[in-house]
Amino acid sequence: MKILFISLLFFSSLIFASAIFAQTSSDSTEGSSRDIISINGDLGAYGELYSISGQPKRRPSATGRLFFNPVVDFYGVFQLPFSFLLSTEGSSARQNINQFGINPDWGWGSANVGDFNKEYSPLSLSGIKIRGGGINFKPDLFRISLVSGFTQRSVPGGAQDGSYKRFLLAAKLGYGKEDQTYFDLIFLKARDETSSLPQNVKSITVISPNGDDILPLGSLTSIKWTSSSIGGLLKIELSRDGGxxxxxxxxxxxxxxxYNWTITGPETFQALIKITSKEDSSVYDISNFVFRIAAGVEYKQGISVTDQILNSNAVTPQENLLLAAKGKVTFGENKFVLDYEAGGSIYSRDIRANKINQDSVDVPKIVTAFYDPYVGTNYDYAINTLFTVNLSTASFKAGYKYTGPGYYSLGVAYLLNDQQEISLNGNFRVDRFSFGAGWINQSDNLLDQKLFTTARNIFNFSVSGMLTDIWTIGAMANILGMRNDSKNDTTKTDFSNLVIGLNQNFLLSQTELLRAITVNYFFQSSNNESVLLKNNTTNIHTINFAMNFSLLSNLNSALSAGLVSSEVFDTLTTLTQTYSISFQHREFDNQLSSSLLIGTSLSEKNTSFRTGLNSSYNFSANDAISFILSYTVFNGNSLTGGKFNEIQSSLTYSHRF
Known part of the structure; x- marks a missing residue:
């Protein structure tokens, strides 16, 4: 695959050179009347500062980014876009954020080199970044595309954040225009590099006490840890002087x-726990931070690392082979449209497993020419269809989706398998009103491999229109029912949810102080009738009211208020109030634009206050600078988020050329 990737880059370079040379030759007589080469695009910088007290950080304390996106244009028919993104987050993120890309485009084709996204279809290739190369040809009605590269780097970690280095090769051959009738045939193969991560890594991780704990003398507590790829006995030690x-x-x-530990003296503010493997003393772990041991204090749980536990065995090298067809059929001047996609997938979750003896299974030779099946390899298919009828005052849609439990694509960002869906939707207009209705049925357990089947039915209705020249109204309703056929009270599901909404807008005179009024109301009622959750009913009422004002010719303001009343289990009632005021100001012929937002939320158990300032200034036709500042104060108990103060500011400069 790597040889193919290098060949693709070389081939792309030849295409670029050929296109430029051909265009230069054909237009040489016009060179005096047009620019041979022109460059446009944008560049800039972004900086951010972040601070929080009372809670763990959710962002780096400081972040910087540089971006540069030039487009080189040859004779107006061949474009060569570049894309550069350099970020301080690049090395700390799970997947590299820094980006570099060149994406030339000409009349009958385009290419990609570096970092890019390519969309083939929802069942094959969609929503992932590729670091590699691609070439796309579109001579007349034919369309040919080939991409290859790496879609993720190797990251040591557990099931949630670990990954192997993955290489992907995909191709598409199509005929027809995509806005009319067309047909595409798609091929994709992705494979992880087993050698990109060390195998069977030995590790120990201290869970608690791990720092900031307070442990009373004489009390009994548990020293907790997790380990990977080690056996035998352990040694547990305590330091009272910081290690x-x-x-x-x-x-x-x-x-x-x-290990259940009875805490003894002497007291200390610098305690650490160390756990070491007795069979390999190089494998050990120490508490991340110091904790306290003292008399007459109340126990306090410190820093938890449950979400940081690494189990390298949970990350497996995978491989996937996929063949799909996608297309559209239109007739009756696009009044009737059929969109369809179908795909077959072969997927191996762990290519470290033993290969299957091909003489003992019935596998087509054409498949084994591209793919070696392993123990645990599975294959399945998926179908996605949508039939649309477009009339002058109405439209109707009917869809069917089937994604088998063994269908996977390593070329899409997200894919839910073991799912069947039937959908119907209709919309029509009468005078100044629009009406809509829809139904969706979803079910799983397509091959009866699970103990029970879960089914969902969703109904939605909507109406909107203008009652008068200034009064617009909208109403909606959504009904969800979710049930399974489990005979066990523990796993039985019987859930329903109803949402009703009413929205009204009044667009008043545009010359008066008060310009617009908005009022909306929503009611949500959910009920879980499962045997183990008796009287589990939730009712929520939400009312929002907003007014927009024009204070001056260059100063606008908005006031809003909201009430949320919720009742759970027929006993627990809470009331939340929200209030906000905002201002928007423009100055210097709209070169300077600023906005200020002040808001608060009040309830019985917590309160919050937030203010935000956003200002941008275009100090030339091509240059702009913007500043954003936000400050949040939250006061609540430990169950609702605790207490914290958070401040975030950013400065951005951009230049167009």
Missing amino acids: NNYELVANDQPNIGY
């Missing part, structure tokens, strides 16, 4: 994940 010296807590301790 300079250690004393034995337990020797020859079985590796069962916990």
Whole structure:
């Protein structure tokens, strides 16, 4: 695959050179009347500062980005776009954020080199970034596309954040115009590099106490840990001086994940726990931060690393082969449209498994020429169809989707398998009103491999229109029912949800102080009638009211207020109030635009206050600078988020050329 990738880049370079040379030759006589080469695009910089107290950080303290997106235009018919993004987040993120891309485009084709996205279809290639190359030809009604490259880098970690280095090759051959009748045939193969991550990594991770804990003398607590790829016994030690010296807590301790420890003196503010493998002393872990041991104090749970536990065995190298067809059929001057896609997939979750003896299974030779099946390899198919009828005052849609439980594509960002869906939708207009209705039925357990089947039915209705020249109204209703056929009270599901909404807008005179009024109301009622959740009914009423004002010719303002009343289990009632005021100001012939928002939320258990300032200034036709500042204060108990103050500011400069 790597040889093919290098060949693709070389081939792309030849295409660029040929296109430029051909265009230069054909237009040489017009060189004096037009620019041979022109360059346009944008460049800029972004900087951000972030701080929070009372809660763990959710962003880096400082972030910087540089971007540069030039487009080189040859004679107005051949465009060569470049894309550069350099970020301080690039090395710390799970997948690299830094980007570089060249995306030339000419009349009968285009190409991609570097970082790019390519959309083939929802069942094959969609929504992922590729670092590699691609070439696309579109001579007349034919369309040919070939892409290859890496879609993820290797990252040591657990099931949620670990990944192998993955290489992807995809091709598409099509005929017809995509806005009319067309047909595409798609091929995709993706494979992880097993050698990109070390195998069977030995590790120990201390879970608690892990820092900022407060442990009373004489109390009983549990030292907890997790481990990977190690056996035998462990040694547990305690340091009271920040790690300079250690004393034995337990020797020859079985590796069962916990040890009940009776805390003894002396007191200390610099305690650390160290756990070491007895069979390999190089494998150990220490508490991330110091914790306290003292008399007469209340126990406090410190820093938890449950979400940081790494189990390298949960990350497996995968492989996927896929063949799909996608297209559209239109007739009756586009009044009737059929969109369709179907795909077949072969997927191996772990290519470290043993290969299957091909003489013992019935696998077509054409498949084994491209793919070696392993123990655990599965294959399945998926179908996605949508039939649309477009009339002058109405439209109707009917869809059917089937995604088998064994269907996978490593070329899409998200794909839900083991799912069947039937949908019907209709919209029509009468005078100044529009009406809509729809129904969706979803079910799983397509091959009866699960203990029970879950089915969902969703109904939605809507109406909108103008009652008068200034009064616009809209109403909607959504009904959800979700049930399964489980005979076990523990897994039985019987859930329903109803949402009703009413929205009204009044567009008043555009010369008066008060310009517009908006009032909306929503009611949501959900009920879970599962045996283990008796009287689990939730009712929520939401009312919002907003007014827009024109204070001056260059100063607007908006006031809003909202009430949310919720009742759970017929006993727990909460009321939340929200209020906000905002201003929008323009100055210097709209070169300077600023907005200020002040808002608060009040309830019985927590309050919050937020203010935000956004200002941008175009100090020339091609240059702009913008500044954003936000500050949030939240006061609540430990169950609702605790107490924290958060501030975030950013500055952006951009230049168009």
